[in-house]
Amino acid sequence: MMSFMKGRVLVVDDDTALAEMLGIVLRGEGFEPSFVADGDKALAAFREAKPDLVLLDLMLPGRDGIEVCRLIRAESGVPIVMLTAKSDTVDVVVGLESGADDYIVKPFKPKELVARIRARLRRSEEPAPEQLAIGDLVIDVAGHSVKREGQSIALTPLEFDLLVALARKPWQVFTREVLLEQVWGYRHAADTRLVNVHVQRLRSKVEKDPERPEIVVTVRGVGYKAGPS
Amino acid sequence: MSRDSAAAAPGSTGTRPERPVGRKPAGSRWGRLLEGGLLQGGVQGSPVLRLLLRWVRRPALPAMRLWRRNIQLRVVVSTLVMSLGVVLLLGFVVIGQVRNGLLDAKVKASQSQATGGFAAAKQRADEAEAGTADDGSTVDERSDQNVIQWMSDLVFSLSSGGQGAFEVVTLPASAGGDSGGRGRRASGGVDPTASVPEALRERIDGTTGSFQSYTRIVYQSTAHKDAQPALVIGKQVTDPNGDLYQLYYLFPLTQEAKSLSLVKGTLATAGLFVVVLLGAIAWLVVRQVVTPVRMAAGIAERLSAGRLQERMKVTGEDDIARLGEAFNKMAQNLQLKIQQLEDLSRMQRRFVSDVSHELRTPLTTVRMAADVIHEAREDFDPVTARSAELLADQLDRFESLLADLLEISRFDAGAAALEAEPIDLREVVRRVVSGAEPLADRKGTRIRVVGDQQPVVAEADARRVERVLRNLVVNAVEHGEGRDVVVRLASAGGAVAVAVRDFGVGLKPGEATRVFSRFWRADPARARTTGGTGLGLSIALEDARLHGGWLQAWGEPGGGSQFRLTLPRTADEPLRGSPIPLEPRDSRRNRGLDDAGLPGGGGQKAATVPAQHSSGDRVPPMPSRDPMAPRLGAPEAPRADPTALPGNGARVVPRPASGTRRQEDVPGSQEQPGAAAGEAAESSRQGEASRGR
Numbered sequence: 001m002m003s004f005m006k007g008r009v010l011v012v013d014d015d016t017a018l019a020e021m022l023g024i025v026l027r028g029e030g031f032e033p034s035f036v037a038d039g040d041k042a043l044a045a046f047r048e049a050k051p052d053l054v055l056l057d058l059m060l061p062g063r064d065g066i067e068v069c070r071l072i073r074a075e076s077g078v079p080i081v082m083l084t085a086k087s088d089t090v091d092v093v094v095g096l097e098s099g100a101d102d103y104i105v106k107p108f109k110p111k112e113l114v115a116r117i118r119a120r121l122r123r124s125e126e127p128a129p130e131q132l133a134i135g136d137l138v139i140d141v142a143g144h145s146v147k148r149e150g151q152s153i154a155l156t157p158l159e160f161d162l163l164v165a166l167a168r169k170p171w172q173v174f175t176r177e178v179l180l181e182q183v184w185g186y187r188h189a190a191d192t193r194l195v196n197v198h199v200q201r202l203r204s205k206v207e208k209d210p211e212r213p214e215i216v217v218t219v220r221g222v223g224y225k226a227g228p229s
Numbered sequence: 230m231s232r233d234s235a236a237a238a239p240g241s242t243g244t245r246p247e248r249p250v251g252r253k254p255a256g257s258r259w260g261r262l263l264e265g266g267l268l269q270g271g272v273q274g275s276p277v278l279r280l281l282l283r284w285v286r287r288p289a290l291p292a293m294r295l296w297r298r299n300i301q302l303r304v305v306v307s308t309l310v311m312s313l314g315v316v317l318l319l320g321f322v323v324i325g326q327v328r329n330g331l332l333d334a335k336v337k338a339s340q341s342q343a344t345g346g347f348a349a350a351k352q353r354a355d356e357a358e359a360g361t362a363d364d365g366s367t368v369d370e371r372s373d374q375n376v377i378q379w380m381s382d383l384v385f386s387l388s389s390g391g392q393g394a395f396e397v398v399t400l401p402a403s404a405g406g407d408s409g410g411r412g413r414r415a416s417g418g419v420d421p422t423a424s425v426p427e428a429l430r431e432r433i434d435g436t437t438g439s440f441q442s443y444t445r446i447v448y449q450s451t452a453h454k455d456a457q458p459a460l461v462i463g464k465q466v467t468d469p470n471g472d473l474y475q476l477y478y479l480f481p482l483t484q485e486a487k488s489l490s491l492v493k494g495t496l497a498t499a500g501l502f503v504v505v506l507l508g509a510i511a512w513l514v515v516r517q518v519v520t521p522v523r524m525a526a527g528i529a530e531r532l533s534a535g536r537l538q539e540r541m542k543v544t545g546e547d548d549i550a551r552l553g554e555a556f557n558k559m560a561q562n563l564q565l566k567i568q569q570l571e572d573l574s575r576m577q578r579r580f581v582s583d584v585s586h587e588l589r590t591p592l593t594t595v596r597m598a599a600d601v602i603h604e605a606r607e608d609f610d611p612v613t614a615r616s617a618e619l620l621a622d623q624l625d626r627f628e629s630l631l632a633d634l635l636e637i638s639r640f641d642a643g644a645a646a647l648e649a650e651p652i653d654l655r656e657v658v659r660r661v662v663s664g665a666e667p668l669a670d671r672k673g674t675r676i677r678v679v680g681d682q683q684p685v686v687a688e689a690d691a692r693r694v695e696r697v698l699r700n701l702v703v704n705a706v707e708h709g710e711g712r713d714v715v716v717r718l719a720s721a722g723g724a725v726a727v728a729v730r731d732f733g734v735g736l737k738p739g740e741a742t743r744v745f746s747r748f749w750r751a752d753p754a755r756a757r758t759t760g761g762t763g764l765g766l767s768i769a770l771e772d773a774r775l776h777g778g779w780l781q782a783w784g785e786p787g788g789g790s791q792f793r794l795t796l797p798r799t800a801d802e803p804l805r806g807s808p809i810p811l812e813p814r815d816s817r818r819n820r821g822l823d824d825a826g827l828p829g830g831g832g833q834k835a836a837t838v839p840a841q842h843s844s845g846d847r848v849p850p851m852p853s854r855d856p857m858a859p860r861l862g863a864p865e866a867p868r869a870d871p872t873a874l875p876g877n878g879a880r881v882v883p884r885p886a887s888g889t890r891r892q893e894d895v896p897g898s899q900e901q902p903g904a905a906a907g908e909a910a911e912s913s914r915q916g917e918a919s920r921g922r
Contacts, residue, residue: 018594025597085589107593107628110600221651 007121008032010051012042012068013083014060022055025110031117039063043071051078053120058084058095066098073099077156079120083108096197101158102184103194119185120158134167135215135227137206146206158183159202166216166226175223199224301515308511309504316500320493327492331485336441336460342395343462343478346387347439350466350476353383357469376468380414388416395480396446398425402434402465402473418454423447425477429463433475439464446479458482521549525556537564578642585635592628599624626762633764637747640771647690647775649800654685654694654725658716661698665706673711676702680718687725688800693772697780698727700765701792705731708790720798721808728793728809736784744782745770769794779804781811788817 009026013019014037026033036045039062046054054072058065069080082095082103092103104116130141138147141164146153155163161183166174174182176192184194203210214227295302357379380399388397398415400422413421429442441462448454463477524541531539540560543553603621606614639645662676669676698716705714709731717728736744743749748763766780773780776796784790795807812819 015590015594018590018597021594021597024601028601083593085586106589107596107631110597113597 007052007117008034008049009053009055009117010046010049011035011055012039012045012060012065013037013055013057015057022113025113026117029114037061039065039068042068046072046076053117054078054080055117056080056082056100058082058086058091066094069095069098069100073156077154079157081116081120092191093193093197096194097201099156099201101156101198103191115185122185132164132167134163134170135206137163137167137215139164139167148206153205155202155205158198159205162198162202163206163216166224170226170228173219173222173225179223195224301512301519304515305508305512309508312504312507316503320496320500323496324489324493328485328489331488332460332482335480335482335485339395339460339462339478339480340439340441342480343439343441343464346397346478347464347466347476349387350383353379353386354467354469358471376470376472379469380474384414384416393417395478398477398479400425400430400475400477402475418449419479420447420449424459424479425461425463429461429477430475433463433465435465437465443482444479446481458486518549521553525552528556528560532560532563537567575642578638581638582635582642585631585638588631592624592631596624596628630762630764633762633768636768637764637771640768640775645771645775647693647800649688649690649776651686651688652691652694654687654689654718654727655681657691657695657698658718658727661695661702662716664699665702668703669706669714672706672709674706674709674714676706676714676716678716678718683720685718685720685725685727687720687796687798689776689796690772693775694794694796697769697772697794698729700769701727701729701794704765704792705729705733705790708733710734712789717809719808722806723798723802724795724804724807725798726793726795726807726809728791728813730789730791730813732789735786735789736782737786741782741784741790745780777801777804779807783811783813783816785817 009031011019011022011026011033013022013035016037019035019037023033023035034045034049034051036042039060042056042060042063056065056069056072060068063071065082069082072078072080079102080100082092082100083106084091084095084103085106086092095103101120102116104113132139132141136148137153139145140147144157144160146155146160146163162179165179165182176195179195180186180192199216200210203213203216206215207213217225217227219225357375384397384399388395396415396417396419398413398419398421400413415421415424424444424446426442426444429440429444432440439462441460444459444461445456446459447456459482460480461477462480463475465473466476467473521541528539528541537560540557541553543550543557599617599620602617606617609617658678658681662678665676702714702716710733712732715728715730717726717730719726719728745766747767750763770780773794773796777800778794778796780792780794782790782792791811791813793807793809793811795804795809797804
């Protein structure tokens with residue numbers, strides 16, 4: 001089944017050696033990579049290539065990765081995985097807040113990278129027709145749409161997955177670790193900041209008042225759960 | 230706990246019961262004085278007296294402290310005391326001179342007055358005698374009557390000339406036994422006998438000269454006057470009958486006394502003013518000097534507290550101003566130097582961080598390339614395939630080294646942030662233990678967890694705590710020589726602790742602190758069979774510090790070691806103790822084996838056999854490139870003193886004798902060779918971030 005998963009991947013990286021190596025690895029795994037080395041040209045390349053996923057280096061000449069990330073996110077919900085040399089709090093959080101779905105710290109193993117990319121692409125495999133309700137929201141899983149009183153709300157695939165994961169089991173409190181596994185596909189404990197940042201982003205889109213969330217409720221000391229419908 | 234209390238945490242000092250330092254000198258000085266002089270012998274003996282002494286001393290203490298600490302007070306008080314002395318001396322001299330001057334004049338006037346009086350008395354006596362002779366009546370009969378009258382007249386007439394400036398007294402000469410009419414007479418209600426001193430009367434007796442003396446005039450009760458100082462001049466003269474009697478002139482010195490007391494009063498007032506003024510002047514003058522000094526002291530304190538921009542205010546060009554200028558110059562230079570050092574250190578840290586980051590991109594490429602090659606190694610010839618394996622392995626190691634280096638540089642830069650939340654340490658331990666299982670299986674070690682019946686909750690950063698514990702457990706397994714590793718959890722008071730105990734080669738004296746040093750390896754002879762970056766325990770120590778916790782090591786040669794992580798239950802709460810003693814209960818010393826009379830220092834022949842890699846059956850590790858590796862012999866023989874070490878407070882007990890267990894394992898061999906042999910046999914692939922000891 002994995003072999004079907006052809007995916008176009010746009011690699012935004014100024015280091016030609018690394019870009020080439022990424023290309024070799026990605027092609028080896030059956031992806032179709034395309035490359036751009038300059039932050040200023042990244043957006044044009046993105047529009048032209050229409051990738052299924054973007055691998056984005058945070059440190060770029062011209063526009064930096066954060067800015068590129070913001071621009072791409074502004075016009076598309078395509079999964080973005082950041083490549084970063086710094087795993088320090090600020091850097092990663094800024095990247096995630098600017099719209100990246102996931103990040104991977106250099107140096108990484110090819111398998112790790114591929115697993116991360118697959119996890120991001122996996123969701124588009126087989127959408128089963130399903131209707132979910134969370135709060136006053138109606139989720140059409142197959143149609144990949146979220147509506148409040150007929151008004152549809154635009155979510156990135158990751159945010160959508162997060163919301164669906166919570167909505168499927170409204171009785172359950174999800175720890176951050178469980179969410180990391182279900183939504184991001186991490187098998188081992190990873191950076192829980194991913195969850196925190198994306199819950200914030202999701203709330204800013206679906207909550208009427210993000211300060212007092214009703215859809216995604218925090219359970220102090222444990223994690224998150226869906227609000228009562 | 231009591232054993233453990235001596236082992237202070239890094240950065241914290243042990244508490245010693247001690248009296249405040251500042252009080253001691255004053256107290257002892259007083260005590261010495263009192264014991265030595267006033268209450269000799271009694272103080273030491275009697276507790277009551279000592280108590281009393283302490284009770285008396287206590288209120289004086291603040292004053293003593295003020296005296297010692299306040300130079301202004303000292304100067305003012307000593308100025309007051311000294312000027313008081315000078316004024317008193319001056320007063321005495323001046324008063325003495327004034328009195329002498331006054332008296333001299335008075336005495337001269339009095340003497341001339343008295344001489345005149347004596348002459349008059351003599352003249353009148355002569356006249357009376359002549360008159361009597363002319364009369365021709367019987368001398369005896371007449372004389373008594375007449376002399377009494379005559380003498381009364383004489384006293385009256387003599388005194389009437391003075392108008393109160395003097396009084397006249399006659400007394401019978403003691404030589405003349407017959408007193409008759411020549412009794413006592415006095416003018417102005419003066420008590421004749423009381424007012425004339427006995428000594429003067431005796432001196433006058435039998436001579437013809439006049440003598441003088443000071444006395445007090447005592448008045449008879451009828452006069453109602455107070456006694457007053459006076460000068461008395463007396464002479465022996467004859468009455469008309471030719472009999473001797475004593476005639477005294479008494480000159481009251483009331484005026485002089487009044488003048489003198491006026492002078493005294495004036496002097497006292499002036500003296501008091503002078504003393505007070507001098508005190509005030511001293512206070513002002515000292516203040517001029519002391520204020521800048523105090524300012525300098527305050528600013529120096531603030532400087533040393535880190536506020537480097539503090540400066541003294543400089544006005545004028547005097548010595549104080551020069552002090553201020555010099556002080557400011559010093560502060561500026563200090564600030565400059567500190568800034569330079571800070572910049573340098575920041576640059577260095579930044580450099581390490583940058584280098585680590587810059588290395589990452591090419592390393593990623595290399596890493597991926599190596600993995601691609603590694604994946605394809607089946608198709609290569611054996612030499613190339615093996616090279617690919619080595620490349621991949623060492624890249625792992627390089628990567629973990631880089632990661633650790635970056636982590637350390639983050640700690641050094643103070644960029645490490647604690648993300649503490651309540652976690653159950655049992656969860657963390659479970660994860661760590663399950664992660665270490667594969668390694669433990671290879672080593673034949675069983676990891677036991679003790680004390681996980683109840684939750685052990687603390688506010689901590691799960692990621693960091695897990696890293697610390699993983700490091701400790703992996704280390705314990707690596708060095709445990711296949712024996713059990715015990716992970717003990719406990720929670721008490723405001724602290725939680727996890728102790729990892731192994732029964733491997735243990736630590737030599739002094740090593741318990743050094744294990745935390747960067748890139749430190751216990752035994753160069755034991756090559757780097759296991760991986761690890763040499764930074765694992767340093768990072769673990771930093772992690773513990775970040776939590777406000779302790780990471781301490783204990784070990785004895787051949788008796789294994791114990792590493793204990795103690796964390797405060799709530800962040801920001803200072804640690805006072807640990808629920809687990811640092812030295813385990815089953816340590817050799819606690820079992821009393823070192824007192825068993827076994828030959829001491831069995832470990833001295835340690836490592837006479839160098840560690841060698843003879844591992845063939847496993848994937849062999851990299852041949853050691855450590856230049857220290859081939860060196861023979863133990864780096865140092867364990868010394869036989871259990872030392873409480875500074876810093877980490879870890880304690881190492883010297884290995885007392887070759888353990889009995891050990892001898893079963895390796896008959897006739899000593900500790901270290903056995904250990905080395907075991908180690909060599911068990912050399913394995915390196916895995917996680919661990920380090921040699």
